Amino acid sequence: MIDGHSIAGIIDVAADAGVSPTTVSHALSGKRAVSAKTRLKIQESVARLNYQPNLVARGLRxxxxxxxxxxxxxxxxxxxxxxxxxxxxxxxxxxxxxxxxxxxxxxxxxxxxxxxxxxxxxxxxxxxxxxxxxxxxxxxxxxxxxxxxxxxxxxxxxxxxxxxxDRTGISAGVSYLHDQGHRSIGFISGPVGIGPGDARLISFRLAVAALGLRTDDEWIARGPYTRDGGLDAGARILASSTPPTAIMCANDLIAIGAMDAARAAGLAIPSDIAIIGCDNIGIADLVSPRLTTIDNNAxxxxxxxxxxxxxxxxxxxxxxxxxxxxxxxxxxxxxx
Amino acid sequence: MIDGHSIAGIIDVAADAGVSPTTVSHALSGKRAVSAKTRLKIQESVARLNYQPNLVARGLRxxxxxxxxxxxxxxxxxxxxxxxxxxxxxxxxxxxxxxxxxxxxxxxxxxxxxxxxxxxxxxxxxxxxxxxxxxxxxxxxxxxxxxxxxxxxxxxxxxxxxxxxDRTGISAGVSYLHDQGHRSIGFISGPVGIGPGDARLISFRLAVAALGLRTDDEWIARGPYTRDGGLDAGARILASSTPPTAIMCANDLIAIGAMDAARAAGLAIPSDIAIIGCDNIGIADLVSPRLTTIDNNAxxxxxxxxxxxxxxxxxxxxxxxxxxxxxxxxxxxxxx
DNA sequence: GCCCCCTTGCAAATCGATTTGTACAACCTT
DNA sequence: AAGGTTGTACAAATCGATTTGCAAGGGGGC
Known part of the structure; x- marks a missing residue:
């Protein structure tokens, strides 16, 4: 009894139940009427022989x-x-x-x-x-x-x-920052033409404009979608003449890099600078401080x-x- | 021309090439010899009709x-x-x-x-x-x-x-801690009987014994395989009468929780307490400080x-x- | 009581390939 | 020149189910 699953086919079931394969098929699929009595017999045989239809054959036909x-x-x-x-x-x-x-x-x-x-x-x-x-x-x-x-x-x-x-979430993020009193918000996007960064930057600009906030080109930076990319870009933004008080990022890895940059600059998060990511990957909840981010509902x-x-x-x-x-x-x- | 892929079967190819389906099959599979001339004809027909064998039918037969x-x-x-x-x-x-x-x-x-x-x-x-x-x-x-x-x-x-x-990596981790001067090492495992924690704890005990290190039951704790589980268990270990100077963890989430516990206790990582995780999930490289861990080579x-x-x-x-x-x-x- | 319809079950065709058995030809061997 | 071997291609069986067409039996309407 090594084999819990014998190799019974529909023909074996039919023979065991004393009917034709056609009837077995109809009994199981319900595509044509089968009398209660024969259906019962067939179900017994199916159970006894442990029949499972071959799905490759079914698929072909x-x-x-x-x-x-x-x-x-x-x-x-x-x-x-x-x-x-x-x-x-x-x-x-x-x-x-x-x-x-x-x-x-x-x-x-x-x-x-x-x-x-x-x-x-x-x-x-x-x-x-x-x-x-x-x-x-x-x-x-x-x-x-x-x-x-x-x-x-x-x-x-x-x-x-x-x-x-993306727009709904990014807009919510900008509004949230605005509610918290932030009036100068930066954004770190990905490389031009690659990935979702461009679309997210556009959404960000729309949201900022809708609230009548000022923007500054020095507050916008780009870099690869990595922690190091975020570290570099974040450092550039923080080095600008009048740095923003909040930064949104095109993805969570960039945001984590931006947090590194903030720490390196001696800034506390979120009291000195607020940071918001994008994607809500599992990591976002595990870094310190836990990352506020935009869930894209994967x-x-x-x-x-x-x-x-x-x-x-x-x-x-x-x-x-x-x-x-x-x-x-x-x-x-x-x-x- | 909406359809880049017409529905040619092996019979169509055979008709187009002026041979039998059998010959087409043999020409394509190479399981029997086919003369160079007919093979060429067949290959032309295959290309012209964009023939792709139906893999369901092939699978059935x-x-x-x-x-x-x-x-x-x-x-x-x-x-x-x-x-x-x-x-x-x-x-x-x-x-x-x-x-x-x-x-x-x-x-x-x-x-x-x-x-x-x-x-x-x-x-x-x-x-x-x-x-x-x-x-x-x-x-x-x-x-x-x-x-x-x-x-x-x-x-x-x-x-x-x-x-x-696990043994090779855990043993390497314990040796590494020993080399760094640690003589008291704790371990946070998962719940009894669930997941890889038990086996990893055994490996840990073997490695510690092999180096002749002292162990203390207060340095061993258990908890769910989560950040919060690691936080709790870590806090318990750190509250023991003479806390260890290093803690190994049954997985990375626990290790991240243990880092939280260490910070909460005012300890610096790794100078006051060293922490090592297990699994090397992507997160491990993203927390601060970056987590030393055992890569299980998934x-x-x-x-x-x-x-x-x-x-x-x-x-x-x-x-x-x-x-x-x-x-x-x-x-x-x-x-x- | 006759006819019709509906229910029930079976036989045979079908899906699209692979695989086996066989026939015919050409080429060697002796 | 007869017999044997090899090479080439085809016809038919096969994989295991579903689906369609048809026949037999049973019940109801008039």
């Missing part, structure tokens, strides 16, 4: 594999596991299983995986493209398998998009992607595309 | 899906993405695609997913069990699909195991699991089981 693919840049980047977790929870509840693959942001890898997903007849793809444009994705995948793209939409009516709306993005995909699968390829923007929110801790 | 499953407790726990990344990189290189699923440590979820993997004919399973014993896993899965288990082996000769060997574990699984697939179920223990290593930063 029914053209539905109940499989989806999640394609991200790097699963070990703390943002993606949150997304994956949301996707996973929604989809497994409906009997889907997710393939999870990394592209490392390489265009050729994105193309290769997409083609492989099509060859494997996945029922849907959720993807955060780094190198491919939505049009090319659509071209590779074709109309047969639905795609939900994480990121800014390109106005297309045939692809679903989900993104988090898990919510995953959930929304999965739900959007399920709707698309149900509605077919001709339904109008959904473009979802999830609100972000300020998480107030100790650094501001 | 060949009984190999080139699919594996990775079953973990929680993909958003920073340990697992590292493992997943290692698994992913090795397996995708060989044409496998990984399903990634979470169990949240619930026994019933572990059982359900294992059964589903079998039903889907995955070629292998890599699993970090939380609630199920190896024997039960073996029982559910049967002999048909190979399993690699992450964790302590149970002496079985039929299941492959991979684990990281990515290496993933790589080893994948390689072990590939070997098992190649060797068949009767080959002797491999039990691998990967060395851990001390990462020296600022907290010790």
């Amino acid at each position: 029914s053209q539905r594999t109940h499989t989806i693919a999640l394609l991200v840049a790097d699963i070990s980047n703390p943002y993606y596991p949150e997304v994956a977790s949301g996707v996973h929870d929604v989809l497994t509840r409906d009997g889907y299983l997710p393939f999870v693959c990394n592209t490392n942001g390489v265009a050729e890898a994105e193309r290769t995986f997409l083609a492989e997903f099509v060859a494997r007849s996945v029922d849907g793809i959720i993807m955060h493209p780094m190198a491919l444009a939505p049009a090319e994705i659509r071209f590779i995948v074709g109309r047969r398998v639905p795609v939900v793209i994480i990121g800014e939409d390109d106005g297309s009516h045939s692809v679903d998009f989900v993104r988090s709306d 898990r919510g993005v995953g959930i929304a992607c999965a739900e959007t995909l399920l709707l698309r699968i149900a509605d077919g390829p001709d339904a109008v595309a959904r473009h979802t923007a999830l609100p972000t929110r300020l998480v107030i801790r100790q650094s501001a | 060949s009984q190999r899906t080139h699919t594996i499953a990775l079953l973990v407790a929680d993909i958003s726990n920073p340990y697992y993405p590292e493992v997943a990344s290692g698994v992913h990189d090795v397996l995708t290189r060989d044409g496998y695609l990984p399903f990634v699923c979470n169990t949240n440590g619930v026994a019933e979820a572990e059982r359900t997913f294992l059964a589903e993997f079998v039903a889907r004919s995955v070629d292998g399973i890599i699993m970090h069990p939380m609630a199920l014993a190896p024997a039960e896993i073996r029982f559910i899965v049967g002999r048909r699909v190979p399993v690699v288990i992450i964790g302590e082996d149970d002496g079985s000769h039929s299941v492959d195991f991979v684990r990281s060997d 990515r290496g574990v993933g790589i080893a699991c994948a390689e072990t699984l590939l070997l098992r697939i190649a060797d068949g179920p009767d080959a002797v089981a491999r039990h691998t223990a990967l060395p851990t290593r001390l990462v020296i930063r600022q907290s010790a």
